[in-house]
Amino acid sequence: MFEALDSLWAGLVEDFYTCFIEKNRWKYLVTGLENTLLITFFALLIGVVIGIVISIVRSTYAKNYQEMKPGFGKKVMAVANWFCGVYLTVIRGTPVVVQLMIIYYCVFVSSSNGILIGAVSFGINSGAYVAEIFRSGIMSIDNGQFEAGRSLGFNYVQTLRYIVLPQAFKNVLPSLANEFIVLLKETSVAGYVAVRDLTKGGDIIRGATYQTFMPLLAVALIYLILVMFFTRLVNILERRLRTGER
Amino acid sequence: MNDKVLIHVEGLQKEFAKGEVKALQNVDADIHQGEVVVVIGPSGSGKSTFLRCLNLLELPTGGSIYFNDVDITDKSVDINLHRRKMGMVFQHFNLFPHMTILGNMTLAPIKLLGKSKAEAEEKAMELLTRVGLADRANAYPSQLSGGQKQRIAIVRALCMEPDVMLFDEPTSALDPEMVGEVLEVMKELAHEGMTMVVVTHEMGFAREVGDRVIFMADGMIVEEGTPEEIFTAPKQARTKEFLAKVL
Ligand SMILES: Nc1ncnc2c1ncn2[C@@H]1O[C@H](COP(=O)(O)OP(=O)(O)OP(=O)(O)O)[C@@H](O)[C@H]1O
Numbered sequence: 396m397f398e399a400l401d402s403l404w405a406g407l408v409e410d411f412y413t414c415f416i417e418k419n420r421w422k423y424l425v426t427g428l429e430n431t432l433l434i435t436f437f438a439l440l441i442g443v444v445i446g447i448v449i450s451i452v453r454s455t456y457a458k459n460y461q462e463m464k465p466g467f468g469k470k471v472m473a474v475a476n477w478f479c480g481v482y483l484t485v486i487r488g489t490p491v492v493v494q495l496m497i498i499y500y501c502v503f504v505s506s507s508n509g510i511l512i513g514a515v516s517f518g519i520n521s522g523a524y525v526a527e528i529f530r531s532g533i534m535s536i537d538n539g540q541f542e543a544g545r546s547l548g549f550n551y552v553q554t555l556r557y558i559v560l561p562q563a564f565k566n567v568l569p570s571l572a573n574e575f576i577v578l579l580k581e582t583s584v585a586g587y588v589a590v591r592d593l594t595k596g597g598d599i600i601r602g603a604t605y606q607t608f609m610p611l612l613a614v615a616l617i618y619l620i621l622v623m624f625f626t627r628l629v630n631i632l633e634r635r636l637r638t639g640e641r
Numbered sequence: 642m643n644d645k646v647l648i649h650v651e652g653l654q655k656e657f658a659k660g661e662v663k664a665l666q667n668v669d670a671d672i673h674q675g676e677v678v679v680v681i682g683p684s685g686s687g688k689s690t691f692l693r694c695l696n697l698l699e700l701p702t703g704g705s706i707y708f709n710d711v712d713i714t715d716k717s718v719d720i721n722l723h724r725r726k727m728g729m730v731f732q733h734f735n736l737f738p739h740m741t742i743l744g745n746m747t748l749a750p751i752k753l754l755g756k757s758k759a760e761a762e763e764k765a766m767e768l769l770t771r772v773g774l775a776d777r778a779n780a781y782p783s784q785l786s787g788g789q790k791q792r793i794a795i796v797r798a799l800c801m802e803p804d805v806m807l808f809d810e811p812t813s814a815l816d817p818e819m820v821g822e823v824l825e826v827m828k829e830l831a832h833e834g835m836t837m838v839v840v841t842h843e844m845g846f847a848r849e850v851g852d853r854v855i856f857m858a859d860g861m862i863v864e865e866g867t868p869e870e871i872f873t874a875p876k877q878a879r880t881k882e883f884l885a886k887v888l
């Protein structure tokens with residue numbers, strides 16, 4: 396009985412040694428984790444920029460197109476709105492892995508900068524979802540705020556910039572933080588195009604050691620701990636925002 | 642008051658819900674410089690719609706509005722430039738909650754008129770002193786009472802040095818004990834010669850401060866005249882009926 400346990404334990408220790416200690420294989424996980432975090436962070440950054448632009452274009456079009464002066468500006472607005480619509484449809488209508496592969500094989504043909512490829516791919520993908528977050532954030536602001544801004548003489552975009560978005564941004568911070576957590580897990584498919592993220596790191600160890608259980612368990616655990624950690628941060632942030640509400 | 646017509650409204654129409662609701666039907670009106678015009682009427686008669694059309698917060702579906710002799714309903718006119726000269730005060734104050742009182746008051750002068758921060762703040766402090774709220778300059782809107790918020794909303798609009806002030810039921814959302822302080826500010830403003838269009842249920846104010854009273858019903862101006870004429874000798878049956886209810 397004890398012998399059986401002992402040998403099981405010895406086996407596990409040996410597996411652990413092979414997977415992580417031997418030839419410093421743990422480094423695959425550490426660099427992978429680094430890359431995963433970098434890709435996620437920059438992807439969200441790109442996503443936020445795209446999301447803000449799209450939500451501004453779309454809400455400006457929805458609220459203002461009718462009363463815009465005919466001319467060049469109005470045409471630009473119509474085209475921009477159309478582009479945003481196409482972008483949202485395409486991004487939300489296709490799998491992220493396919494988008495990743497298209498960007499890797501068709502756009503970044505000569506680049507092997509995994510972090511750049513990952514950040515751009517997931518950023519473009521995330522932009523569509525962040526745009527929705529901002530759109531709902533803008534819609535959550537009382538119409539009286541728009542009217543007060545407009546009645547002072549601000550145009551629609553200025554009203555968004557100085558009055559509505561600063562308030563909306565505060566409202567959507569928790570959703571943005573959640574988007575970060577979602578992205579963190581979504582980037583695990585980056586290995587499809589040879590980007591060395593956390594999941595890929597575990598996969599490399601698996602390939603080198605022919606061990607499946609240990610490396611995958613380690614990868615799963617690291618994701619879980621990260622997600623739990625960031626979820627806690629989001630909860631604290633939400634509570635702060637709520638108590639800080641005036 | 643003088644004879645210059647500041648706002649000239651001609652055949653103004655506003656339809657909602659694809660023509661199912663006719664909120665304004667052929668409204669003609671002149672607002673003279675320095676005049677205080679009070680708009681009264683039953684709920685749903687189109688008072689707010691009329692007021693909000695004056696600065697195009699509602700887009701008219703017909704007619705024209707001339708402000709300083711410019712037809713602002715013309716599509717080629719940049720309405721944002723004209724709105725700077727038309728202050729508006731709302732029933733629910735609509736202060737910017739993420740900014741201090743001073744921030745609320747200086748935002749538009751700094752961003753739109755290109756005033757320096759110091760210049761804008763000096764003007765704002767002067768106005769705050771006049772309404773007795775200088776000590777709240779660095780407070781946030783949520784830290785103020787309703788009456789204080791509305792006084793801030795009024796001076797925020799005044800910071801743009803408008804030619805006319807539009808008020809849509811400025812005291813309707815206030816607790817009764819705070820109505821007086823807001824009306825007092827409006828009264829002073831009127832005495833200083835500000836042109837004002839005021840939608841209100843405060844008949845005392847209409848009587849005392851108004852130069853002219855417009856009575857609206859069903860999207861039309863039913864009767865207009867001096868407060869004396871409207872309140873003591875109304876000609877139209879609708880006016881009499883309405884006044885019997887509210888006085
Ligand atoms: N955004 C809108 N959409 C549809 N109908 C509207 C809209 N705004 C106003 N109306 C309608 O237009 C008519 C006039 O409304 P308005 O708000 O101008 O009345 P009011 O005289 O200001 O009333 P109150 O004293 O209740 O404020 C009403 O029948 C109202 O239901």
Ligand SMILES: [Mg+2]
Pocket residue numbers: 688689690810
């Ligand atoms: Mg009204």
